[in-house]
Amino acid sequence: MSKILLVEDELLIQKSLKKLLEKRGATVDVESSGREAIQRLKTQSYDRIICDLMLQDISGFDVIEESKSKLQASEIAVKFVIITAYCSEQVLDKAKKYGCQVLSKPFDDMNKTLDIFLSHA
Amino acid sequence: MENKGHPRIKKSTETLNVAVEEELFKKSARFLKRRHQDISLVPATDAEIEITKDNGHLSFKFQDASNDQLLTSRFELTDSQSNIYSSLRLLAEIKHFKQSLSKNLNTSNIPRYEKKTYLKAQKKFEQVIKKSRHTKEKMSPLLDITADDQEIDQLFDESHSIETVLFHILRLTGFTTYQTCQLIVHEKGKAEADSIHLDESNSITHSQLSAKKFNTLYRLIKKSKNKHFNQTQILDKDLHIVGPFLAKEIETREHDLLFIISRNGFLTPSVEEQSYFFSIIPSLKQVFRFILTKSRLTQREQLLAQSFNFYPFPILLTVGGNIIFKNRHVQDEHLELIDSQVGNIDFNEFSLGADKKLFVFPPSEADLISDFNHHQRISLLGELLNTLKHELSNPLFGLRLTAEMLGSETEDEEVQDSLNDIAQNARRCQSIIDNFSNLYVVQEDLKKVDLHFLIREIMTLTKSETRGISLKYHGPEAKTSFIKTHTTWLTQILFNLIVNASQAIKSTNDELGKYEISVSVEASDDCVSIKVQDNGPGVPTELKNEILRPYFTTKTQGTGLGLSICTNLAQRLNGRLEYHNNNPSPGVTFSIHLPKSQ
Numbered sequence: 001m002s003k004i005l006l007v008e009d010e011l012l013i014q015k016s017l018k019k020l021l022e023k024r025g026a027t028v029d030v031e032s033s034g035r036e037a038i039q040r041l042k043t044q045s046y047d048r049i050i051c052d053l054m055l056q057d058i059s060g061f062d063v064i065e066e067s068k069s070k071l072q073a074s075e076i077a078v079k080f081v082i083i084t085a086y087c088s089e090q091v092l093d094k095a096k097k098y099g100c101q102v103l104s105k106p107f108d109d110m111n112k113t114l115d116i117f118l119s120h121a
Numbered sequence: 122m123e124n125k126g127h128p129r130i131k132k133s134t135e136t137l138n139v140a141v142e143e144e145l146f147k148k149s150a151r152f153l154k155r156r157h158q159d160i161s162l163v164p165a166t167d168a169e170i171e172i173t174k175d176n177g178h179l180s181f182k183f184q185d186a187s188n189d190q191l192l193t194s195r196f197e198l199t200d201s202q203s204n205i206y207s208s209l210r211l212l213a214e215i216k217h218f219k220q221s222l223s224k225n226l227n228t229s230n231i232p233r234y235e236k237k238t239y240l241k242a243q244k245k246f247e248q249v250i251k252k253s254r255h256t257k258e259k260m261s262p263l264l265d266i267t268a269d270d271q272e273i274d275q276l277f278d279e280s281h282s283i284e285t286v287l288f289h290i291l292r293l294t295g296f297t298t299y300q301t302c303q304l305i306v307h308e309k310g311k312a313e314a315d316s317i318h319l320d321e322s323n324s325i326t327h328s329q330l331s332a333k334k335f336n337t338l339y340r341l342i343k344k345s346k347n348k349h350f351n352q353t354q355i356l357d358k359d360l361h362i363v364g365p366f367l368a369k370e371i372e373t374r375e376h377d378l379l380f381i382i383s384r385n386g387f388l389t390p391s392v393e394e395q396s397y398f399f400s401i402i403p404s405l406k407q408v409f410r411f412i413l414t415k416s417r418l419t420q421r422e423q424l425l426a427q428s429f430n431f432y433p434f435p436i437l438l439t440v441g442g443n444i445i446f447k448n449r450h451v452q453d454e455h456l457e458l459i460d461s462q463v464g465n466i467d468f469n470e471f472s473l474g475a476d477k478k479l480f481v482f483p484p485s486e487a488d489l490i491s492d493f494n495h496h497q498r499i500s501l502l503g504e505l506l507n508t509l510k511h512e513l514s515n516p517l518f519g520l521r522l523t524a525e526m527l528g529s530e531t532e533d534e535e536v537q538d539s540l541n542d543i544a545q546n547a548r549r550c551q552s553i554i555d556n557f558s559n560l561y562v563v564q565e566d567l568k569k570v571d572l573h574f575l576i577r578e579i580m581t582l583t584k585s586e587t588r589g590i591s592l593k594y595h596g597p598e599a600k601t602s603f604i605k606t607h608t609t610w611l612t613q614i615l616f617n618l619i620v621n622a623s624q625a626i627k628s629t630n631d632e633l634g635k636y637e638i639s640v641s642v643e644a645s646d647d648c649v650s651i652k653v654q655d656n657g658p659g660v661p662t663e664l665k666n667e668i669l670r671p672y673f674t675t676k677t678q679g680t681g682l683g684l685s686i687c688t689n690l691a692q693r694l695n696g697r698l699e700y701h702n703n704n705p706s707p708g709v710t711f712s713i714h715l716p717k718s719q
Contacts, residue, residue, distance in 0.1 A: 012518075013522055016523040020526055085511055
């Protein structure tokens, strides 16, 4: 069973994504702010971290940067998925640096997206 | 000096030619008067012309007191009259310039062109002297048959165009038996020469011939000594002359001329007629030069006036304090500012030679602001749309996601249907936002876009503006029509045109239902034309030339920039914007023609 952390400040998205993921059998923890997500990552480990890029307090990349002390680079690449409504070249470049995937909101094909979220090693 | 206001003429021991000399001087004085109508012909007191006659020679001596220069000219009495004549004329001219030069020396502000003309006249003078010494051109004895002065004066006074000169020439006493004449004018440097022909039935024919052809004719005529030709020498369809004729080349500073006169019969010109012909050539040269220069000046003035009119801000030209020209932006307040002489910060003043002044008013703050505001509005709109896109995308996506999730959970079909509606509409909102912001991207390169798609989006954008008016789109048959272009610019043009059309329709205060705006696309292999057609009031004929100009507006709240920006943007897209009133149906059609690929 997958253990997923969902960091998303848009409550509607957060709630429905959580439900959709749980329907597929995952255990989902949610956070609305980046800082709280960092705190949670210090004490718990997840199979997948789905993180919005533009959070209210800090950016999704900041969350990745802060979890470096706990996670190895290879783990970061596998575990993190960045979701964003603003998928620019710079964002893609930066994500490449960490080796993690970027998914652009809104997701056109929900099933495919959920597959990606749940397809971790 | 016993004869003030006239050159002192030293009488020679032989009394013979005093009258001749005076006559000559009078003539040259008249020439000068014609050329420099604003000056009086009083010889300068510090410069005198001395005319003496000895041993069958006629000498002119001109002592310039200002620099002790002595200019002399000596002729044989049998010399060609025109040589003596032009020599004296040039002498008088040099004297005039000497005079004005010495007058201007104090101001150390001699206009360059005047200096140049002076030097040119001096050079020419020397040439004439040289020529008269070397050529044995013995055309006619001095004071042979010459044109009556009165006639020549009349020619000057009554000639306002080349055409009238030709009429007058045929009325001269020496040419009573002549029926047709022709003048060919070649403005130096132009590829074509203009021919004006007056025929025996008094009708004028204008035609053109190539510079090359003109030069051949010119050389042929120039080579001839007696200037008497028949058609076996020059058989040319460009000369509308029958039988033997007289022709003379005339060179002025800006033009080469060929003057041809014929009686349209087979009688060769008599010696008297030839002599008469030669005697009037210098006068004719002056007349032609005067008219041609004048028409050139008029043309230049018109051109200047035109460019002034296109200048978007007030500009006016004064000569000696009188307004010669002002463009349509000049208001009473501007004239008051100039009169008051204090508000020099409000306008720029340029001095153009002696008493000409150009006043240029810089754009007012309001003008600049409206221009600036427009650009600001556009970039603000782009920013706003981008912000909107990001701020609305997230909640809309959440809405859609929730609706879809709930829909998949419930078994109730009615609820499922409603949730489906919510999701569908959230999707639609999202796509509208996406498209809006795509229309206002900051884009440097040209992009391949589907014209159908673009136009439909623009029509969505203008929906609120055109509410009540039927807005239609007729695309070409192909389902997609790709064009490589700048989306934002093209959008702006079409948006403006549709909004303009609807504003024109609304200005009628009629029931809107009967009005229609239709957008259509016609594509050929390399060009795409987009037409925005309405059945509104159309463009009033008197404003036909105005509406594309910047700052022209008929709306109380308009900046007058919309259509001028459209024109400008169309040009930047390598295309053009045109319009015409629909005929016979009402309204107007604006068309943008764009190349398919850049």
